[in-house]
Amino acid sequence: MIQAVGLTKVYGKTVAVDDLSFTVNPGIVTGFLGPNGAGKSTTMRMILGLDTPTRGSVSINGAPYSQIPQPLRQVGALLDANWIHPNRSAKAHLRWMAASNGIPVSRVNEVLDTVGLSAVADKAAGKYSLGMKQRLGIAGALLGEPDILLFDEPVNGLDPEGIHWIRSFLKQLAANGKTVLVSSHLLSEMALTADHLLVIGRGKLISDSSTGDFIANSTTATVSVRSPQLAQLRVLLAGAGMQIADTQDALIVTASPMEQIGDIAAANGITLHELATKAGSLEDAFINLTGDSVEYNATSAPAAPQGI
Ligand SMILES: Nc1ncnc2c1ncn2[C@@H]1O[C@H](COP(=O)(O)OP(=O)(O)OP(=O)(O)O)[C@@H](O)[C@H]1O
Numbered sequence: 001m002i003q004a005v006g007l008t009k010v011y012g013k014t015v016a017v018d019d020l021s022f023t024v025n026p027g028i029v030t031g032f033l034g035p036n037g038a039g040k041s042t043t044m045r046m047i048l049g050l051d052t053p054t055r056g057s058v059s060i061n062g063a064p065y066s067q068i069p070q071p072l073r074q075v076g077a078l079l080d081a082n083w084i085h086p087n088r089s090a091k092a093h094l095r096w097m098a099a100s101n102g103i104p105v106s107r108v109n110e111v112l113d114t115v116g117l118s119a120v121a122d123k124a125a126g127k128y129s130l131g132m133k134q135r136l137g138i139a140g141a142l143l144g145e146p147d148i149l150l151f152d153e154p155v156n157g158l159d160p161e162g163i164h165w166i167r168s169f170l171k172q173l174a175a176n177g178k179t180v181l182v183s184s185h186l187l188s189e190m191a192l193t194a195d196h197l198l199v200i201g202r203g204k205l206i207s208d209s210s211t212g213d214f215i216a217n218s219t220t221a222t223v224s225v226r227s228p229q230l231a232q233l234r235v236l237l238a239g240a241g242m243q244i245a246d247t248q249d250a251l252i253v254t255a256s257p258m259e260q261i262g263d264i265a266a267a268n269g270i271t272l273h274e275l276a277t278k279a280g281s282l283e284d285a286f287i288n289l290t291g292d293s294v295e296y297n298a299t300s301a302p303a304a305p306q307g308i
Contacts, residue, residue, distance in 0.1 A: 006056030018203035031194030076141030086126025191282035219280020226274035
C-alpha cells in the first residue's frame with residue numbers, strides 16, 4: 001500500500017504538488033492522471049525517495065522509502081526506459097541491479113523470461129527499440145519480486161501489440177495481489193487498464209474514484225435513436241422536454257433514459273431501428289474535470305492541416 005498525507009513539493013515559486021492525500025491499494029491497477037505539469041512525476045519521485053517533500057509525507061507499507069532496507073524487494077519502478085547504459089546488455093544491466101540490492105542472480109533469467117527478452121538478453125541495450133527498453137525497465141522493476149510497482153508512462157511510444165502486452169501484464173500483476181500505480185497520457189488505454197483513478201491538476205487532487213464512477217460522474221451519456229419516422233418522433237421527444245441534436249439519420253438525445261424514449265416510441269406506434277446508449281469516454285471526463293487546471297491552455301482549436 002502507498003499512502004500520501006498532505007504531500008507537498010515546492011520548487012521556488014512553483015507548487016508542483018499541493019497537499020495531496022491518497023492511498024493506493026493492492027489487488028487493483030490504479031491510474032495516475034493529470035494534464036502536463038500536473039505533478040505526476042514529482043509525486044512518483046517523492047514516493048521513490050528521489051525527491052524530498054517540502055511538507056507532508058508518503059509511505060510504502062508504512063515506512064518512507066529511505067527507511068526501507070532493500071527497497072527493490074518492496075518497490076519496483078519504471079520511471080524512464082532510457083535510463084540504461086547503452087553499451088551494457090540487458091543481462092549485465094539486471095545483474096548489476098541484482099548485485100547492488102542483494103537479489104539472487106537467478107532472478108535475472110526469470111525476469112528476462114517474464115518480459116520476453118531472453119533471446120536478446122546479451123545484446124547491447126542501446127540497440128533496443130523503445131518497446132524492448134520498456135520491457136527491460138519492467139524486468140528491472142520486477143527483479144526483487146516487490147509487492148508495489150510504479151510505472152510512469154509505460155506505454156509511451158509503443159505499438160498496439162506492445163500496448164496490449166503491457167495492459168495485460170499490469171492487470172495480471174494486480175490480479176496477483178500487487179499494488180500497481182501507473183501514469184499515462186493515453187486515456188483510452190487507461191480506461192481499459194485502470195480499475196481506480198487518481199486525477200490531479202496543478203498539483204491538487206481532483207478525483208479519487210473507480211474508473212467507472214469517474215466517467216459516469218463527469219460525463220453525460222447520450223442515446224442514439226434511428227427510426228423511419230424520425231421527424232414524428234423528434235416532435236414527441238421535444239414535447240417531453242428532451243435535449244435533442246440531429247445527425248443525418250439519427251437523433252442524439254442527451255441526459256434522458258433510453259427506456260423513456262422507447263416507451264414514447266411504443267406508445268405512439270413508432271418503429272425504432274436503433275436505440276443505443278453511449279456512455280461518455282474517459283477522455284470526455286478528463287477534459288471536463290481538468291479543463292481549468294491545464295498549465296498551458298490553447299485559446300483556439302488547432303488549425304486544419306494544410307494541403308488536404
Ligand atoms: N526540478 C524541478 N525544478 C523546478 N520545477 C520543477 C522541477 N520538476 C518539476 N517542476 C515543475 O513542477 C510542476 C510539475 O511537474 P511534473 O513533471 O511533476 O508534472 P507531470 O504531471 O509529471 O507532467 P508531464 O505529464 O508533462 O510529465 C511543473 O510546473 C514543472 O515545471
